[in-house]
Amino acid sequence: MEKIIEIENLSKSFGEVKAVKNISFSVEKGSLFSFLGVNGAGKSTTISMLCGLLTPDFGTINVCGQSSEKVKDKIGVVFQSSVLDMPLSVYDNLKYRASFYGITGERFQKRLNELSGLLDMGEILNRPVGKLSGGQRRKADIARALFHSPSLLILDEPTTGLDPQTRKTLWQVIEDLRREGLTVLLTTHYMEEAADSDHIVIIDSGEIIAEGTPLELKNKYTKDTVTLYGVDEKDVKKLGLPYIFDDSYCKLFIENTSKAAELIGNNRELFVDFEITKGKMDDVFLAVTGKELHGGVSR
Numbered sequence: 001m002e003k004i005i006e007i008e009n010l011s012k013s014f015g016e017v018k019a020v021k022n023i024s025f026s027v028e029k030g031s032l033f034s035f036l037g038v039n040g041a042g043k044s045t046t047i048s049m050l051c052g053l054l055t056p057d058f059g060t061i062n063v064c065g066q067s068s069e070k071v072k073d074k075i076g077v078v079f080q081s082s083v084l085d086m087p088l089s090v091y092d093n094l095k096y097r098a099s100f101y102g103i104t105g106e107r108f109q110k111r112l113n114e115l116s117g118l119l120d121m122g123e124i125l126n127r128p129v130g131k132l133s134g135g136q137r138r139k140a141d142i143a144r145a146l147f148h149s150p151s152l153l154i155l156d157e158p159t160t161g162l163d164p165q166t167r168k169t170l171w172q173v174i175e176d177l178r179r180e181g182l183t184v185l186l187t188t189h190y191m192e193e194a195a196d197s198d199h200i201v202i203i204d205s206g207e208i209i210a211e212g213t214p215l216e217l218k219n220k221y222t223k224d225t226v227t228l229y230g231v232d233e234k235d236v237k238k239l240g241l242p243y244i245f246d247d248s249y250c251k252l253f254i255e256n257t258s259k260a261a262e263l264i265g266n267n268r269e270l271f272v273d274f275e276i277t278k279g280k281m282d283d284v285f286l287a288v289t290g291k292e293l294h295g296g297v298s299r
Helices: 043-050 090-099 106-118 133-145 162-181 213-222 233-237 257-266 281-289
Strands: 003-013 018-028 030-036 058-063 077-078 152-156 184-189 200-203 207-212 224-228 243-245 250-254 274-277
Touching: 003 043, 003 213, 018 058, 018 184, 018 250, 030 043, 030 207, 043 058, 043 152, 043 184, 043 207, 043 224, 058 162, 058 207, 106 162, 133 152, 152 162, 152 281, 162 184, 162 250, 200 213, 200 281, 207 213, 207 281, 213 281, 224 233, 224 257, 233 243, 233 250, 250 257
Parallel strands: 030 184, 030 200, 077 152, 152 184
Antiparallel strands: 003 018, 003 058, 200 207, 224 250, 224 274, 243 250
């Protein structure tokens, strides 16, 4: 697969504080890539270097085969805090932004119509940004980031504080754009968003401490659970596995789904009413960092 981002041996310090320590990773074109870590882990510093806002002390960053400083027009960023001008209307904000890229006149109106339809912004175009709800403002932020048709969209905690319906709507838009070839780099505190990623990197204290697909990470750092209903504890004990017993159910902890299938096949009389649950991304994050991300229900 073609790599849209290639980062090698990237480091950045602020005085005695080593914010990013010799990290390397790549992002495939068209993928959803999640970059996870608690506040202060090094995420924002890495993204600032990727966008050309900070200069690395060491290491290289390539976007679309070129240094990030040369391809800023191929990157769109939705920052955690809105960078729109609050007194101005959404229309004026977007017109001002588009002019940076020479998008004016008919080209501007055509792109505005495309994004307005995609993000359902018709009713807010002439309203001041400062008068919008959080979800409406986030739509305008995304339109701003997409106006110049970037190859890479960076989303820095884009749905924090939004209601579930607005989050769902925004993610549907992002999925539609990905199907057209857009690459998305995401930082988030909502683990169910990271669970849909093609690849995840977890950073802590400036270092990459785990990476892989969600399934690879779950298999490596968490256990599956099998919940049994209507069983006696004495029968469960014979299995020799760690478990939690309650009057209404028993929860067994299994290494992985393959082991669960083997266990069920060898004990059919016990596994009559049951369900298997994969480990969650929250569990992965907690296992590798010893810390907990707050902000959503995991899956």
